[in-house]
Amino acid sequence: MAKWAVKLDEFDIQYRPRSSMKAQVLADFVTECTIFDNKSKDTDDNTIKEATTLKPDLKSTWVLHIDGASNAQGSGAGLILTNFEGLVIEYALRFNFKVLNNQAEYEAFLIGLKIAKELEIYSLKVFTDAQLIVGQVKDEFEAHDSIMMKYLQKMKDFTASLKYFEIFHILRTENTRIDVLS
Numbered sequence: 001m002a003k004w005a006v007k008l009d010e011f012d013i014q015y016r017p018r019s020s021m022k023a024q025v026l027a028d029f030v031t032e033c034t035i036f037d038n039k040s041k042d043t044d045d046n047t048i049k050e051a052t053t054l055k056p057d058l059k060s061t062w063v064l065h066i067d068g069a070s071n072a073q074g075s076g077a078g079l080i081l082t083n084f085e086g087l088v089i090e091y092a093l094r095f096n097f098k099v100l101n102n103q104a105e106y107e108a109f110l111i112g113l114k115i116a117k118e119l120e121i122y123s124l125k126v127f128t129d130a131q132l133i134v135g136q137v138k139d140e141f142e143a144h145d146s147i148m149m150k151y152l153q154k155m156k157d158f159t160a161s162l163k164y165f166e167i168f169h170i171l172r173t174e175n176t177r178i179d180v181l182s
Contacts (some may be wrong), residue, residue: 062083062084069101117161124159125165129168131169
């Protein structure tokens with residue numbers, strides 16, 4: 001018997017291995033965190049483009065902090081999604097595929113946008129310490145690599161459905177909390 005088992009036995013504590021989580025857990029989580037809005041959703045492309053230039057309603061705007069990381073040990077991402085009322089949703093992801101740092105950042109960005117879409121969030125501010133990503137999204141930098149071009153196009157497809165979207169570059173020192181998750 002292992003030492004830890006003896007110590008647990010002294011306090012009448014028994015170890016039971018954790019069973020695998022089912023997809024239902026994720027479905028329950030999304031259902032609990034979904035905010036239902038009975039207003040009609042206008043899907044006209046012109047209306048969406050015009051709406052992105054309007055000032056956001058602070059009560060409906062969510063904030064997404066993202067960070068992606070890649071090194072010799074692997075790659076992953078961290079996401080923190082926060083609403084006006086202080087609800088915080090944190091994700092730490094590990095990728096089972098090889099990516100470079102900027103690709104990991106885009107992966108984090110796209111996953112954050114997918115989560116926002118699932119939660120029916122239509123007003124979003126994104127903060128990242130990846131200056132290249134911010135520059136490409138704002139059309140200040142050009143994506144030359146074919147992989148980065150695909151990431152950029154997917155990101156633009158997702159953000160086109162948002163009523164309000166804005167992205168900001170922050171210093172790495174301001175991104176330490178999310179850096180730990182990635």
